[in-house]
Amino acid sequence: MLLEIAVSFFLLVGAFFTLVGAIGLARLPDFYMRLHGPTKATTLGVGGTLTASMIYFTAIEGTSLHELLITLFLFVTAPVSANLLARAALRLRLRSRAPLPEASSAGRD
Amino acid sequence: MTRRWLPHPVTSCVLLVAWLLLNRSVDAGHVLLGALLAVVIPLAVRRFFQRPVRLRRPRAAVRLALVVLWDIVLANVSVARLVLGPSARLRPAFVEVALDVEHPVAVALLASIVTMTPGTVSCDPSRDRRRILVHALDVDDPDRLAREIKSRYERPLLEIFAC
Numbered sequence: 001m002l003l004e005i006a007v008s009f010f011l012l013v014g015a016f017f018t019l020v021g022a023i024g025l026a027r028l029p030d031f032y033m034r035l036h037g038p039t040k041a042t043t044l045g046v047g048g049t050l051t052a053s054m055i056y057f058t059a060i061e062g063t064s065l066h067e068l069l070i071t072l073f074l075f076v077t078a079p080v081s082a083n084l085l086a087r088a089a090l091r092l093r094l095r096s097r098a099p100l101p102e103a104s105s106a107g108r109d
Numbered sequence: 110m111t112r113r114w115l116p117h118p119v120t121s122c123v124l125l126v127a128w129l130l131l132n133r134s135v136d137a138g139h140v141l142l143g144a145l146l147a148v149v150i151p152l153a154v155r156r157f158f159q160r161p162v163r164l165r166r167p168r169a170a171v172r173l174a175l176v177v178l179w180d181i182v183l184a185n186v187s188v189a190r191l192v193l194g195p196s197a198r199l200r201p202a203f204v205e206v207a208l209d210v211e212h213p214v215a216v217a218l219l220a221s222i223v224t225m226t227p228g229t230v231s232c233d234p235s236r237d238r239r240r241i242l243v244h245a246l247d248v249d250d251p252d253r254l255a256r257e258i259k260s261r262y263e264r265p266l267l268e269i270f271a272c
Contacts, residue, residue: 015183024192032230032244033201036188042229044185066130072123078230079224086232086244098201101242 003059007052014048021045031094037080042078047071111232116155119164121147156215166240166269173265180226180261188227193245204243204251206258213238215270229254 021041028034050067057064093100115121128143129135164170191199210216218240220231223243233242248254 005235017189020189020192022125023229024188027196028199029196030201032232033199033246035244036190036227036246039224040188040192042187043181043227044226047181064133066133069127069130072127072224075137075221079221082224082230083220083232086230090233090242097199097203098203098244101203101205 003055007056010048010052010055012048014045014050014052016045017041017043017048018045030097031089032086032096032098035086035089039082040079042074046074115148115151117151117158122149124150136153154182164269169265169268173269174263176261176265177189177222177226184227191228200249202245202248202251204245204254205240205249206243206255207240208238208263209259210263210266210270212270213236215266219258219266220261223258229258 002061018041021037021039024040025034027036028037050070054064054067090100113201124138125143125147129139132143133140177241194202208216208219210219216234220234222232223229223241228247229243231241231243235241243272244257245251245254
């Protein structure tokens, strides 16, 4: 019973933040702001789901820690893709609500 | 001798632990194979590292990891509120943060931390690695944001990498 409550709690937290990330991606007004949506979903959204998985499988099958690896891989890869997208957008000088930095600093490579 | 065969002890440890977690076992066979990979892979990618990574203060590293995890949780909640609230009220801004850290791995780590903590995405490190450009979703004081990033994440990184 306690196990079910704990697992459902973390699943709900994970699902909620993934949903918020998706909503952010859909409704924020410019590209740079939309970029914040998915990077958020991959932190608490995935984190909550993985915590639930760790608790459930540790209780059912004995220690389950390889979920930690998913976290590690995400922390290694997600910032890189976000960074590349942002750089590409700066290069194209996509419309932004925040004043864009001057070309001299944005176009550097 | 150790320098020669284990140029990156930290990377080697991470690889061994990752291999054991991936296989979900600590059998002698897996430990042996994992140890072999932990020696071979860093040697194979040695050229990608411009400077060796040495952790000066392991405890500071653990503390920084906990601070980052905690900030991710707190900031997720505040970003959720921003995303669900009226978006006309958001004040996005590009903030340039001048860097004191020099070690390329430390700069990469700082940029990753900034991206993973919600509300900020690091966009573009300058070629000379002296500044990074950060996009923030909602700021009232860009200078304070830059100071916060420097004091919360950069100072511990400076300690850890001691450069």
